Amino acid sequence: MMEENNKQNERFNYSYSAKQQDEIKKIRERYLPENEDKMEQLRRLDSSVTRKGTVASLIIGIISSLVLGIGMCFAMVWENYVIGVAIGVVGIIGVCLAYPVYSSITKKERERIAPEIIRLTDELMK
DSSP states (O other), X not given: OHHHHHHHHOOOOOOOOHXXXXXXXXXXXXXXXOOOOHHHHHHHHHHHHHHHHHHHHHHHHHHHHHHHHHHHHHXXXXXXXXXXXXXXXXXXXXXXXXXXXXXXXXXXXXXXXXXXXXXXHHHHHO
16 A cells, blocks of 8 residues: 555656757747748749649650650660651650640649739738
């Protein structure tokens, strides 16, 4: 019985130095919800408009360039000109489509985010 009372009364007290307290605060801040101001939010929204279009056009451009390269290999190395030219033309068409894909995705994103950006700019300009 006596041992149980002693175990219940045992407490651990920790004290941290100022350096440890600063480190604890920094770690804690990483997990708190961010309170970004309106200007930071506006910058983030503005940069997010082109992100999807850039990623999509890069993927299309890189894959199309590789297809073009395969077509060149067929034509130059393996001397199969008909297949090489056909594959190369497909690659060239893909490379040519990369920018229109970027433009259309960016235009749609601008239309989607425009009301929020207009609202934020109105608040900031007051």
